[in-house]
Amino acid sequence: MTDLRQVSVIIPTYNRASYLQICLNALAALRTDPAIFEIVIVDNNSTDNTQSLVLAFAQAHPDLGVHYLLETNQGLSYARNRAVREANGEFLCFLDDDAPPSPEWLNIILKGFCDPSVGCIGGPALLDYQGQERPPWLKGDLQGLLSGYELPYNKPAVISKVAEFPFGCNMAFRKKVFSEVGLFRTNLDRCGDQVLAAGDTEMIGRVHKAGWKVLYLPQAQVRHLVAPERLKKEYIYRIGKGLATTHILLTADPRPHMILRWFASDLWYTSQMLWGFLIALILRKPLWFDDYMRLWMVASRIPFRFKMLFRGMSTPSQRQSKVVIGE
Known part of the structure; x- marks a missing residue:
């Protein structure tokens, strides 16, 4: 070309x-x-x-x-x-x-x-x-x-x-x-x-x-x-699941203390978001589904963290080679 x-x-x-x-x-x-x-x-x-x-x-x-x-x-x-x-x-x-x-x-x-x-x-x-x-x-x-x-x-x-x-x-x-x-x-x-x-x-x-x-x-x-x-909830759920998996890939670190750190972080954020979602649901706030998706995207990362922490889990390589660009 x-x-x-x-x-x-x-x-x-x-x-x-x-x-x-x-x-x-x-x-x-x-x-x-x-x-x-x-x-x-x-x-x-x-x-x-x-x-x-x-x-x-x-x-x-x-x-x-x-x-x-x-x-x-x-x-x-x-x-x-x-x-x-x-x-x-x-x-x-x-x-x-x-x-x-x-x-x-x-x-x-x-x-x-x-x-x-x-x-x-x-x-x-x-x-x-x-x-x-x-x-x-x-x-x-x-x-x-x-x-x-x-x-x-x-x-x-x-x-x-x-x-x-x-x-x-x-x-x-x-x-x-x-x-x-x-x-x-x-x-x-x-x-x-x-x-x-x-x-x-x-x-x-x-x-x-x-x-x-x-x-x-x-x-x-x-x-x-x-x-x-893309205006259906099924698509939004797919995107949410993809973002959760993406976060796992971006934060993948085989060192046990780093796995534990992210596991604890996701647990903490899930607990905080759960309270926010329940309050929004009780008060019938118009953005309750927004709060639910935030909660779901963080909570869905926890099973992955658990496997990495207690069973070990390989993740795709994060290394990216340099490229020689022609003049």
């Missing part, structure tokens, strides 16, 4: 052709000179019409420099890593296939990278329910489980708190940071229908730890389209 464009817009995708079409149409409408960016679609074993859709789009928009890659190793992190290796741009801008950007999105991100100390940039991901009625129980922090992201800053802000790090549906990096910190951890984030998470957060944490600034740009917006099946 040879192209001399300055920016690579990367979209990993898996069986979501209808949403991908919307995202590609938004990229075609960007108010950015098409000569400076390429579009890299990484198909992670889709069985729908993703390939034919991308090829048709590329034929209809030859000026956009569309590249189609098939990544056969299943998993979002594998798809992202494939793009990091093969993309040509100095800047790598990641979108989800259901996150169409605003017309000025790329221009705003490129202005942010004018500061040479900035290694990562993110912007809001505004939930778009596509005319669907939001369930009355879907309030508060639960909307974050749908990957809605917006910080309370109305101007560019350098961020350092993990809780404020950008989401993977709208994040950008200097390509050279991957040579310093390595690739995305392949035991994190979605893999087919498995809903693990935090590959984006863990990567941005490494970039920040390496001394690069993480910049939030409130005008670099994408819409995050909410599919109908």
Whole structure:
């Protein structure tokens, strides 16, 4: 894949052709000179019409420099890593296939990278329910489980708190940071229908730890389209379970005293959240389901901690090799 464009817009995708079409149409409408960016679609074993859709789009928009890659190793992190290796741009801008950007999105991100100390940039991901009625129980922090992201800053802000790090549906990096910190951890984030998470957060944490600034740009917006099946409690439970498993992976430490520490921490937080949930339930607070999900996500980690503490449990490797990026 040879192209001399300055920016690579990367979209990993898996069986979501209808949403991908919307995202590609938004990229075609960007108010950015098409000569400076390429579009890299990484198909992670889709069985729908993703390939034919991308090829048709590329034929209809030859000026956009569309590249189609098939990544056969299943998993979002594998798809992202494939793009990091093969993309040509100095800047790598990641979108989800259901996150169409605003017309000025790329221009705003490129202005942010004018500061040479900035290694990562993110912007809001505004939930778009596509005319669907939001369930009355879907309030508060639960909307974050749908990957809605917006910080309370109305101007560019350098961020350092993990809780404020950008989401993977709208994040950008200097390509050279991957040579310093390595690739995305392949035991994190979605893999087919498995809903693990935090590959984006863990990567941005490494970039920040390496001394690069993480910049939030409130005008670099994408819409995050909410599919109908994601407005059901069954999906929220799946996400909650995935986040619990993700937390186990992120805090995995074979040393007995560290396992005991996390086990005790989860027990303590569960007891505190249980009281909060019971009070919310008794008082019939409108956010009681939000409190319940908080409780459930922490409590569901306890069986894993128990097995690690008393029986021993192997967890996927946390090591991540460095990658040599071509010039």
